[in-house]
Amino acid sequence: MAASKQKKDDPFVVTFEERGDQTIVRKSNDLVQMTRNNLTLSQQRLMLHIFSMIKPEDTDLPSYELSIYDFIKMTGMDPHSGALYKQVRKNIEELANAPIQWIKNNGTSTVETFRWIDKVRIDEGRARMTITLDPVLKPHLVQLKTLYTTMDVTYTMLMRSTYSIRIYELCKSYQSLYLKKKAAGEPLVWNLSMLYEQLSYTANRWSDFRRLALEKAKAEINEKTDIIFNYDVYEKKGQKVLSLVVTIDPVDDAAAQANLDSINSTVRKKSKKKGRPTVAIEDSLLDDPSVITFDYVSAPETTIPYSFGRHRTELREEIVVKARMDQLRAEITPEELHAVEVIIDVLADACCTIQAGDGEQDGGNKTVFGKMNAIILDCGGLTSWLAGVAPRYAQEIIPRSQTMRSPARYLNKVLREDMDNYRIYIFRKAKPAAEPKEELLEAEYHVMDEPVQQTMPEPEPPKVELIPETIVKRQDMRKEFAKFVDDGYLEKTLTSGQRGAYHEIYRHLAARCVPSPSSLRNGLKDEMRLHYLACMNEVIEKYGSLTPLMEAMAHELDFDVFWAKAAKDPNVNNPMGLFYHIIEERALNPIGTIMNDQAQRQKVAAKEKGEKDKWHNESWMDAFEEDIPDDSEE
Numbered sequence: 001m002a003a004s005k006q007k008k009d010d011p012f013v014v015t016f017e018e019r020g021d022q023t024i025v026r027k028s029n030d031l032v033q034m035t036r037n038n039l040t041l042s043q044q045r046l047m048l049h050i051f052s053m054i055k056p057e058d059t060d061l062p063s064y065e066l067s068i069y070d071f072i073k074m075t076g077m078d079p080h081s082g083a084l085y086k087q088v089r090k091n092i093e094e095l096a097n098a099p100i101q102w103i104k105n106n107g108t109s110t111v112e113t114f115r116w117i118d119k120v121r122i123d124e125g126r127a128r129m130t131i132t133l134d135p136v137l138k139p140h141l142v143q144l145k146t147l148y149t150t151m152d153v154t155y156t157m158l159m160r161s162t163y164s165i166r167i168y169e170l171c172k173s174y175q176s177l178y179l180k181k182k183a184a185g186e187p188l189v190w191n192l193s194m195l196y197e198q199l200s201y202t203a204n205r206w207s208d209f210r211r212l213a214l215e216k217a218k219a220e221i222n223e224k225t226d227i228i229f230n231y232d233v234y235e236k237k238g239q240k241v242l243s244l245v246v247t248i249d250p251v252d253d254a255a256a257q258a259n260l261d262s263i264n265s266t267v268r269k270k271s272k273k274k275g276r277p278t279v280a281i282e283d284s285l286l287d288d289p290s291v292i293t294f295d296y297v298s299a300p301e302t303t304i305p306y307s308f309g310r311h312r313t314e315l316r317e318e319i320v321v322k323a324r325m326d327q328l329r330a331e332i333t334p335e336e337l338h339a340v341e342v343i344i345d346v347l348a349d350a351c352c353t354i355q356a357g358d359g360e361q362d363g364g365n366k367t368v369f370g371k372m373n374a375i376i377l378d379c380g381g382l383t384s385w386l387a388g389v390a391p392r393y394a395q396e397i398i399p400r401s402q403t404m405r406s407p408a409r410y411l412n413k414v415l416r417e418d419m420d421n422y423r424i425y426i427f428r429k430a431k432p433a434a435e436p437k438e439e440l441l442e443a444e445y446h447v448m449d450e451p452v453q454q455t456m457p458e459p460e461p462p463k464v465e466l467i468p469e470t471i472v473k474r475q476d477m478r479k480e481f482a483k484f485v486d487d488g489y490l491e492k493t494l495t496s497g498q499r500g501a502y503h504e505i506y507r508h509l510a511a512r513c514v515p516s517p518s519s520l521r522n523g524l525k526d527e528m529r530l531h532y533l534a535c536m537n538e539v540i541e542k543y544g545s546l547t548p549l550m551e552a553m554a555h556e557l558d559f560d561v562f563w564a565k566a567a568k569d570p571n572v573n574n575p576m577g578l579f580y581h582i583i584e585e586r587a588l589n590p591i592g593t594i595m596n597d598q599a600q601r602q603k604v605a606a607k608e609k610g611e612k613d614k615w616h617n618e619s620w621m622d623a624f625e626e627d628i629p630d631d632s633e634e
Contacts, residue, residue: 012574013130013378013423016066019053023154027051028140029147032173035101036200037166039116043095044165046074047116048153050131054141057500057559059567059575061138068127088129092120112136121377126370149173154263155225160216166199167217171229171248178248187245189234195244206241224263226256300324300381303373309352309364316348319372322382328390336390339398343386346411347372371419379426384573388425388581389418410527417516417528424584426577467513467536472520477510484546490554497560505553508583509536532587539590549590552597557582 025048039047050064068088095117102111114136121130133141151172156165178188195201201209214231221229227248234245250256296305300322308315328340350368359366375385397414401407418425467484471477490502513533515526539549557579566575586593 012060012062012576013065014053014062014576016053016064016070019055020049020066020070022052022055023152025051025149025151025153026054026056026141026144027149027169027173028144029149029173031137031140032149032169033198036197037162038098038101038200039095039162041160041162041165042074042091043098043116044162045156046071046095048156048165049074050133051141052153056144057563058142059563061133061135061142063130063132065128065130068122068129071129088122092117096120123370123374126374152226152260154260157267158224158263159220161213161220163199163201163213164217164220167213167229168221168225168227170195170198171221171227171246174246175227175248175250178246182247187234188248190231190244190246192241192243224259226251226259300383301376303376304369306362306364306366306369309362309369312348312352315351316344319344319348319382322376323386324381324383327383328387331387332390333394335394336387339390339393340386342398342411343389343393343415346408346415349408350412350415368416368419371416371422375419375422378423384426385422388577389422414528417526420516423574423577424580426574467533467540469530469533471513472515474511474514477514478507481506481510481513481546484540485550486545486547489547490550494551494554495558495560497558498554500559501557501562502550502554504579505550505557505583508580509587512584512587535588535590539594542591543594548594548597549587552594553583553586555597555600556586556593 037044053064054062071088071091096115098116101114101116114134116134116137118132118134120132123129149169149172151169156168159165159168174188181188192206196204196209199213201213203209218229218231221227227250230247231244233241233243235241235243251259296302298318298321304315304318304322308318323340323344325340329337332340347368351365351372354360354365358368361369372382375382379385397411401410404410467477467480471480485506491499494502509532513529513536515529536546536549539546543549562579563575566572566578572578
């Protein structure tokens with residue numbers, strides 16, 4: 001029971017592929033100023049990269065999934081070592097065992113202890129790891145409104161001193177205070193003993209501290225960042241230095257951007273020289289005698305051993321346990337329940353069959369078992385995933401498979417792709433209301449007696465070329481999308497919350513229009529990707545661009561509205577999964593999405609003008625009768 005509760009309370013997971021290109025870190029001033037620097041240089045870089053993956057709109061502290069390769073890059077490990085997993089484990093253990101920190105909760109008189117990370121899970125089959133931070137850090141990293149520090153982690157990537165990174169953080173957290181004091185003609189003073197604590201500097205000779213910490217930090221900060229840091233002795237007692245006067249002046253925007261460009265260029269050159277490591281199977285943590293192995297227990301939230309791949313009947317029974325079929329019967333329709341039975345059959349067959357390119361362990365398909373067990377671990381079983389994916393299989397996938405020469409092969413392929421993207425389907429479906437809500441009626445039925453007043457400029461003539469189907473990289477697809485999206489118009493007309501939604505929609509749709517890794521690996525045709533491409537091309541053909549679709553979806557998924565509602569809705573367990581699910585639903589019916597948005601805007605415009613709303617007549621049939629001419633008057 002305790003294990004089940006813990007899984008239910010787990011934060012949502014974000015991947016390095018989704019957010020690894022983010023560079024802005026936001027931390028509370030208390031987290032920057034009131035904690036010690038007890039991390040090594042590589043550990044500081046890793047934690048800053050993880051912090052940068054938190055978005056301002058996140059309402060919970062995520063867990064972070066990244067490849068072993070990305071972890072190696074962040075921590076500066078040797079990618080060609082013969083003991084790769086042992087190095088990874090050593091780094092993780094050192095980070096997990098870093099000295100306990102004390103932090104004061106802002107606005108209270110309480111202090112708490114925390115460690116930087118709470119737990120780490122390594123999936124050797126996929127060469128990936130998931131890092132979960134200590135929950136105590138949540139109020140210092142998520143939904144920050146006041147008293148927080150913002151910095152670009154890029155400026156720290158080439159620093160060689162652990163003191164440089166830490167002093168740069170402190171400078172950024174005190175910069176606003178410094179500028180206020182400077183305007184008032186007052187100095188910013190740092191107490192030296194407090195600075196020793198913040199840097200975990202144990203020696204007490206001023207000359208050594210100045211040489212080893214301050215001068216190195218000053219040189220690296222002034223050469224590579226967006227600020228100019230300087231200091232001088234402010235107060236002394238005899239020969240003992242008690243405090244420093246500090247200056248933290250910003251450099252101009254052009255110089256700051258030049259430093260960013262230079263750092264990014266250097267990092268790219270280094271990454272090309274190092275190359276990608278090859279993970280050695282023989283260097284497995286699974287064979288480590290210090291790793292404890294427990295006997296298997298059949299329960300919804302426990303993973304299934306590979307050995308069940310030798311016995312299909314027993315494996316299917318275990319999958320049924322993970323599915324909690326009694327709970328599903330109460331939540332989904334009979335057609336969806338039948339789809340779940342089909343999914344379970346296909347999943348059991350896939351786990352027991354070794355295909356080309358799949359690994360084998362203890363008689364089971366290592367690749368498929370890994371996907372299935374990842375869902376079980378993250379979701380406390382298969383129930384929520386099956387409930388989310390069943391409607392699509394009942395309405396679309398299974399009927400389509402029945403028209404194909406090899407239904408089993410098609411179902412196997414689609415199921416693998418859906419397991420790779422399982423988080424899209426992880427949310428609890430809301431129960432239908434007893435009566436339709438008024439806003440639903442407004443969204444479903446529209447009467448338009450005049451053309452919609454377009455607020456955007458006239459679209460350009462349709463381009464001859466459409467999105468090519470040969471693109472296989474996300475960055476190339478984003479460039480192709482850019483040809484059909486008026487980014488300047490959207491940035492100018494959308495609100496800040498809508499702009500945030502627009503950028504996320506743009507990235508996600510571009511990703512859905514490239515083939516999945518499994519289809520590329522197996523040389524198969526990615527039907528779902530082609531379906532998305534066809535829908536995007538349908539919009540381009542009708543409107544000459546994708547701008548109306550991006551605008552319509554940004555209006556609906558406005559960050560300022562969506563996340564607030566999702567956080568309050570008890571029926572939504574995974575807001576991010578719901579967000580992506582809505583994107584995909586709207587993208588598969590793009591023309592309807594655009595027309596619905598236009599109708600809603602026309603409705604708002606009519607209300608602002610004080611015009612009569614036909615959907616609030618005493619009889620809704622009157623809306624049609626008003627447009628019928630009276631023959632008796634002719």
